[in-house]
Amino acid sequence: MAERTSHPAGAFSWAELATSDLSAAKAFYAVVFGWDYNDIPLGDGQVYSMAQIGGKNAAALYQGDPPPHWNNYVTVESVDESAARAAELGATITAEPFDVMDVGRSAVFSDPAGARLYLWEAKTSIGAERVNEPGAMTWNELVTPDPEAASMFYGDLFGWTTEEMPESGGYRVIGNGGRSNGGMLRLDPERMGDTPPQWMPYFGHADVPSLVESVSGHGAHVVGGPMQMANGTIAIFLDPQGAAFAVWSGGYDE
Numbered sequence: 001m002a003e004r005t006s007h008p009a010g011a012f013s014w015a016e017l018a019t020s021d022l023s024a025a026k027a028f029y030a031v032v033f034g035w036d037y038n039d040i041p042l043g044d045g046q047v048y049s050m051a052q053i054g055g056k057n058a059a060a061l062y063q064g065d066p067p068p069h070w071n072n073y074v075t076v077e078s079v080d081e082s083a084a085r086a087a088e089l090g091a092t093i094t095a096e097p098f099d100v101m102d103v104g105r106s107a108v109f110s111d112p113a114g115a116r117l118y119l120w121e122a123k124t125s126i127g128a129e130r131v132n133e134p135g136a137m138t139w140n141e142l143v144t145p146d147p148e149a150a151s152m153f154y155g156d157l158f159g160w161t162t163e164e165m166p167e168s169g170g171y172r173v174i175g176n177g178g179r180s181n182g183g184m185l186r187l188d189p190e191r192m193g194d195t196p197p198q199w200m201p202y203f204g205h206a207d208v209p210s211l212v213e214s215v216s217g218h219g220a221h222v223v224g225g226p227m228q229m230a231n232g233t234i235a236i237f238l239d240p241q242g243a244a245f246a247v248w249s250g251g252y253d254e
Helices: 022-033 079-088 147-158 208-218
Strands: 012-019 036-043 046-053 056-063 069-075 092-100 104-110 116-122 137-144 161-164 172-176 179-186 198-204 221-229 232-238 244-249
Touching: 012 022, 012 116, 012 137, 022 036, 022 046, 022 056, 022 208, 069 198, 069 244, 079 092, 079 104, 079 116, 079 147, 116 198, 137 147, 137 244, 147 161, 147 172, 147 179, 208 221, 208 232, 208 244
Parallel strands: 012 056, 069 116, 137 179, 198 244
Antiparallel strands: 012 069, 036 046, 046 056, 092 104, 104 116, 137 198, 161 172, 172 179, 221 232, 232 244
16 A cells, blocks of 8 residues: 655646546446545536545546546646746646645646646645555556657656666656656557547556456446556556546556
């Protein structure tokens, strides 16, 4: 178990699902990850559902704008300063800095290639309180047409380093403060079709091959896997509403 009481600047700290059918999505992910939910009313019939493991927040779901997708958050010391810096580096700010009640401050940008990312400045909420275990966020991955340009952009913005893995087709592992923090994969149109540049979360799972065998029975689609890696097994899915996510067994970094 890996509990968190804070996240360092530059670390991925939260993932939330914007879905077209909140009730159905909650039922699906409860089966896949064993999540319980704490539903927080937002007014006008809107609900923000905290996905929990052992009473600790791991992710969230809400009824959002189409198409269904996962939002990925990076903690920063100052949302206002980071958003301004992202714009200087060529990003498009799609949501200017704003307060999220008393829980934090956020902003949203699309990087120069078009991949959307959320910034998070914690106040009463750090984001994920459980990470790097089954049912919790373990990794975040960027699919982009130019990993080298992305490395430069995010290095300038967050101070990230990247290391290209040998014999991996150019896959780069992101480093933040001496810890692995995610990855960057080259977008291959021949293999990925019209997939746009995007960030995708990975969640831990105890038995990826079994999930691959069973998940279609719950309305999801297997995009790829199971794939055996040096430090675990991964698979990529589209959930029943069409949002992409991945799972990973093993290799957890406490």
